[in-house]
Amino acid sequence: ETGVTQTPRHLVMGMTNKKSLKCEQHLGHNAMYWYKQSAKKPLELMFVYNFKEQTENNSVPSRFSPECPNSSHLFLHLHTLQPEDSALYLCASSQVRTGRRGDEQFFGPGTRLTVL
Amino acid sequence: AQTVTQSQPEMSVQEAETVTLSCTYDTSESDYYLFWYKQPPSRQMILVIRQEAYKQQNATENRFSVNFQKAAKSFSLKISDSQLGDAAMYFCAYNTNAGKSTFGDGTTLTVKP
Numbered sequence: 001e002t003g004v005t006q007t008p009r010h011l012v013m014g015m016t017n018k019k020s021l022k023c024e025q026h027l028g029h030n031a032m033y034w035y036k037q038s039a040k041k042p043l044e045l046m047f048v049y050n051f052k053e054q055t056e057n058n059s060v061p062s063r064f065s066p067e068c069p070n071s072s073h074l075f076l077h078l079h080t081l082q083p084e085d086s087a088l089y090l091c092a093s094s095q096v097r098t099g100r101r102g103d104e105q106f107f108g109p110g111t112r113l114t115v116l
Numbered sequence: 117a118q119t120v121t122q123s124q125p126e127m128s129v130q131e132a133e134t135v136t137l138s139c140t141y142d143t144s145e146s147d148y149y150l151f152w153y154k155q156p157p158s159r160q161m162i163l164v165i166r167q168e169a170y171k172q173q174n175a176t177e178n179r180f181s182v183n184f185q186k187a188a189k190s191f192s193l194k195i196s197d198s199q200l201g202d203a204a205m206y207f208c209a210y211n212t213n214a215g216k217s218t219f220g221d222g223t224t225l226t227v228k229p
Binding site: 033041042043045048056088090092101102103104105107108109110 | 147148149151153158159160161162163166168205207211212216217219221222
């Protein structure tokens with residue numbers, strides 16, 4: 001595997017289900033991100049992790065729970081979601097270096113989530 | 117806080133023609149990077165081009181070039197000789213500290229054969 005991978009690619013769940021999204025980066029980066037992409041808000045940052053530590057939570061509801069066990073893996077645990085949470089969830093990674101801002105983010109293909 | 121604005125939700129271009137996508141941003145910083153990302157219908161977003169604010173010369177990558185106007189805080193993307201494979205959503209982005217990027221709302225580009 002190369003780049004950033006996400007599983008599953010598609011997920012349908014009921015509002016009472018618990019599921020998890022997985023992201024893995026094979027680039028040796030030290031930062032990982034979760035984004036939500038929907039028609040209403042094309043690209044919405046949810047969480048940022050630097051060196052496994054959460055550095056940003058963009059006022060995300062508690063029904064979304066991120067986990068970053070190491071710099072290569074990122075999870076998004078989902079429980080009691082609402083239909084309006086249906087969207088494409090994108091994971092990204094980057095190399096964050098002090099004093100440098102020129103490093104781009106590398107994105108995974110996304111998980112298409114449908115909440116019934 | 118930095119903001120990025122893409123005022124064109126949708127654009128279309130004839131194959132082989134040239135199109136320009138607009139982006140403006142707001143910042144009080146003097147040293148920063150700007151990016152254009154492309155998200156094709158398959159959804160994997162990739163970097164198209166980047167520009168360092170301290171460099172006066174506009175960045176160019178093959179058929180893609182930017183018009184960077186620092187004083188006006190404008191960063192437009194020009195696609196020359198448009199191809200069907202250029203059809204995608206394009207996002208303009210600004211890099212903040214700690215690697216976080218602020219993205220615009222995107223422009224959907226349609227290429228007509």
